[in-house]
Amino acid sequence: MEHNLAVGLDIGTTKIVAMIGRKNEYGKVEILGIGKSKSLGVHRGVVNNITQTIQSIQQAVQEAEAAADMKIISVTVGIAGQHIRSLQHSDYITRSNSETVIDDNDIDRLINQVHKLVMLPGEEIIHVLPQEYKVDGQAEIKEPIGMYGGRLEANFHVVVGQVSSIRNVGRCIQSAGLNLEGITLEPLASSNAVLSQEEKEAGVALIDIGGGTTDLAIFRDGIIRHTAVIPFGGNVITEDIKEGCSIIEKQAELLKIKFGSAWPGENKDNEIVSIPGLRGREPKEITLKNLSKIIHARVVEIVEQVYVEIKNYGHEEQKKKLIAGIVLTGGGAQLKHLKQLVEYITGMDTRIGYPNEHLAGDSDEDITSPLYATAVGLVLDGLKREDRKKIEQQQQKEIEEAEAPKEEIKEKPVKERRSFLDKLTERVKDFLDNAE
Numbered sequence: 001m002e003h004n005l006a007v008g009l010d011i012g013t014t015k016i017v018a019m020i021g022r023k024n025e026y027g028k029v030e031i032l033g034i035g036k037s038k039s040l041g042v043h044r045g046v047v048n049n050i051t052q053t054i055q056s057i058q059q060a061v062q063e064a065e066a067a068a069d070m071k072i073i074s075v076t077v078g079i080a081g082q083h084i085r086s087l088q089h090s091d092y093i094t095r096s097n098s099e100t101v102i103d104d105n106d107i108d109r110l111i112n113q114v115h116k117l118v119m120l121p122g123e124e125i126i127h128v129l130p131q132e133y134k135v136d137g138q139a140e141i142k143e144p145i146g147m148y149g150g151r152l153e154a155n156f157h158v159v160v161g162q163v164s165s166i167r168n169v170g171r172c173i174q175s176a177g178l179n180l181e182g183i184t185l186e187p188l189a190s191s192n193a194v195l196s197q198e199e200k201e202a203g204v205a206l207i208d209i210g211g212g213t214t215d216l217a218i219f220r221d222g223i224i225r226h227t228a229v230i231p232f233g234g235n236v237i238t239e240d241i242k243e244g245c246s247i248i249e250k251q252a253e254l255l256k257i258k259f260g261s262a263w264p265g266e267n268k269d270n271e272i273v274s275i276p277g278l279r280g281r282e283p284k285e286i287t288l289k290n291l292s293k294i295i296h297a298r299v300v301e302i303v304e305q306v307y308v309e310i311k312n313y314g315h316e317e318q319k320k321k322l323i324a325g326i327v328l329t330g331g332g333a334q335l336k337h338l339k340q341l342v343e344y345i346t347g348m349d350t351r352i353g354y355p356n357e358h359l360a361g362d363s364d365e366d367i368t369s370p371l372y373a374t375a376v377g378l379v380l381d382g383l384k385r386e387d388r389k390k391i392e393q394q395q396q397k398e399i400e401e402a403e404a405p406k407e408e409i410k411e412k413p414v415k416e417r418r419s420f421l422d423k424l425t426e427r428v429k430d431f432l433d434n435a436e
Helices: 050-068 104-114 163-175 186-194 197-202 234-245 249-259 288-313 338-346 370-403 420-434
Strands: 005-011 015-023 029-038 074-079 085-094 123-135 138-141 151-162 179-185 204-209 214-220 223-230 272-275 284-287 326-329 350-352
Touching: 005 050, 005 163, 005 186, 005 370, 015 050, 015 370, 029 050, 029 370, 050 163, 074 163, 074 186, 074 370, 085 104, 085 223, 104 123, 104 151, 123 163, 123 179, 123 223, 123 420, 151 163, 151 223, 163 179, 163 420, 179 186, 179 370, 179 420, 186 204, 186 214, 186 223, 186 326, 186 370, 197 204, 197 214, 204 288, 214 288, 223 288, 234 249, 234 288, 249 272, 249 288, 272 288, 284 288, 288 338, 326 338, 326 370, 338 350
Parallel strands: 005 074, 074 179, 204 326, 326 350
Antiparallel strands: 005 015, 015 029, 085 151, 123 138, 123 151, 204 214, 214 223, 272 284
C-alpha cells in the first residue's frame, strides 16, 4: 500500500464498513473505495460470534478493494460497545527538583500513575485524557511544559473497557488476514469526522446513534470532557415496531426507514400502510400515527438517557455550558423529525452531523451520510497515524545524522508523546502474536 493511504474498519452491530481514503494535495481526504456488509456476529457493539464477524469483515474488505482496485493490508478499527465506561480522576506527582522546568517525562510519569488505578476484573484503561493541570496549586493550566513547580496535578478523563472484547476484535481482524494498524474509540472517531474545531471549542455533545449502541462524546475548550456508551440504538426501535405491529423484522426495519417519524403529531389519522401478510395470510394495515407513537416512545427513552449523561458532565454549570449544543450522527440520525424532538427534550440547539468536515469537496453524497461518520473518522485517524510514522522516521534519520560527528550542534527533534491507544494497539498485537 502506498503512503498517505489509510483504511478504516467500522465493526458495528448492524453493518461493517471498510473505507479506503487518501489525503489529496490540499490536505483534504478523498474516499477511494467503500465496502459494506451485514454485521452478523456483533451484539450491542461487542463481538459475540467470531466466525461470522470474520466473514462479514472479509466481505466488506473485498468490496472496498474491488471499488478502489487495490489490496488492503492494514486497518484502523474502532471500539465501542456496552463495556466502555468513563470516569474522572485526579492525580499528582511531587517533583524532586522544582528548579528545573516541567518536561514530557514529568507528564509521562503522572499519566503512568493514573495507569495504576484499580479497575474491575477484566477491565483495562483504553484512554487517559488530561483535562487541565495545576502547578503548585495554580489551577486551570492547559500546558504545564516549561513551567517551574514542585507539585504537578491534573484532572483526567479515563476511558475503561473490557480487554477481552478488544482482543476479540483484534482476533477477528487478524483472522480476516489483516494487520491491526490502530485502535480508536468510536465516539472519538465520529467526532473527528463531523465536528468543526469551533464547535469543540464552544462546547458540543456528539450523539452517535448506531444500531446496537448510542455513543456520546462531549467537548469543551477543544478537549474531550466526557464519553459514554448507552447500550441501545436503532435496533430496539425496529424490535418495538416488530412486536407492536406483529410483523417480521425486515418489514419493521423498512417501515421505520420509509415512513418512520419521531414526532407523532405529524401524521394524520387516516394515513395507512398496508403490509403483505406471511404466506396465505391477510395483509396488515398499520396507521402511520401508531407507527410514530411506537418510535417516539423509544427515541424519547434513548434521548433522555443521553441527556442524563450530558447533565452528569455538568452542562448546567455556567462554566461547562455547551454553547454549540448537540450534533446527531450515525444511521439513527436519519430518522425524520429527530432533530426537533431532541431540541424539545433537551432545550439545546441541534443539528445533524454529516461527515464532510475533512472530505474533499467532490465526495459522493452516499459517503457523506451520517451512516458513515465512524468509518470516515477511522480513515482520518489512520491517516494521522501515517503522518506520525513519517515524522518519526524523519526524526530518526535526523538523529542518526546528528550523531555523526559534525561541527554545528543540532537541536534534538521533539518526540511526540505516544497515546494510550498506540500502546494498547501494541499490547493487543503482542497478545495476538503470542496467543497462537
